[in-house]
Every structure is written in C-alpha cells, then in structure tokens.
Amino acid sequence: MSDSLERLYQAVLAARDLDPATSRTARLFQRGPSRMAKKLAEEAIEVVIDAVNGKADAVVRESADLLYNLTVLWASAGVKPEDVWREMDRREDLLGIAEKLPKSAVKMPKALSGKAIADEAAADKVLPKELAKSTAAPAARRRIVALENRSIRKRH
Secondary structure, eight states: OHHHHHHHHHHHHHHTTSOTTTOHHHHHHHHOHHHHHHHHHHHHHHHHHHHHTTOHHHHHHHHHHHHHHHHHHHHHHTOOHHHHHHHHHHHHHHHSSOOOOOSSOOOOOGGGSHHHHHHHHHHHTOOHHHHIIIIIHHHHOOOOOOOTTOOOOOOO
16 A cells, blocks of 8 residues: 555656646645645545445545545645654554554553452452552553654643
C-alpha cells in the first residue's frame, strides 16, 4: 500500500505546477490549503455516509478520492508519506499496535480495577489501599514520548 501512496504522492508533486485549467491537482494547489482541507473533509464525509449505508463499492471509490485529497494536502504541507509511516511505526512501538494515541489518561484494565484489587487484597491479607499503591499505578501507566518539533510544557 505504501508504494501506491508513494506513487500517488510523486504524481501530485509532478502535477502541482501544471496548468490549473487542465490539472485538478494544480487547481487545488492554486486555491490553497483551505480549499484542499475542504475537499478532504468532503471526501471523508462521503466515505462515512457510504459505509453507514453499506455501499462497499462506493466506499472504495470515495476512499480513493479521500487518499488523493489527503496526498495533495500532505504535499502542500511539506509532509511526505514516509513521515506518516514513521509516525505509525512509532505508535506501534509505543502501544503495540498502530492506533491513535489517547487524548486523556489511560484507563486501568479491568484486571486492575477496584474490585479485582479488593479481591486480591482479601486473599493476601493486604489492605486494598496499600495494594493499589504498590501494584496498580505502575501497570496503568504508559511510557510518554515527546514528539519531534513540539515543545514540552511542565505542569505547575
């Protein structure tokens, strides 16, 4: 898949300086990032609508449009496909799968929930608060990695 997107990206770069009267890509570049973003959003909505309506063929067609418009926006922003793949790899290394990073604190797994801790404490004759302090906190945390080109602010 990444080879196909790389070829698409190269085609977008090659077409950006063509005549806007004959090239859709050149026309998008001429109109700027806000128009590119609007087209990307429109295609995303079309994919969602077709998916909800169970129209697999339409999802395929609209997904191709979505990827094209995403690639145009990447090129405009100076983002290369390998930048995106590198971020996906980083997430996979961090989380075990290439998923979106959580926006809030990570929830404690059910195995470490209050009931499980209380049950374990009763079996071991340990106070639940002491057990929670000693075992739950480290297991619920994920390693935090700062992203390149972003400043890290301290919480006060």
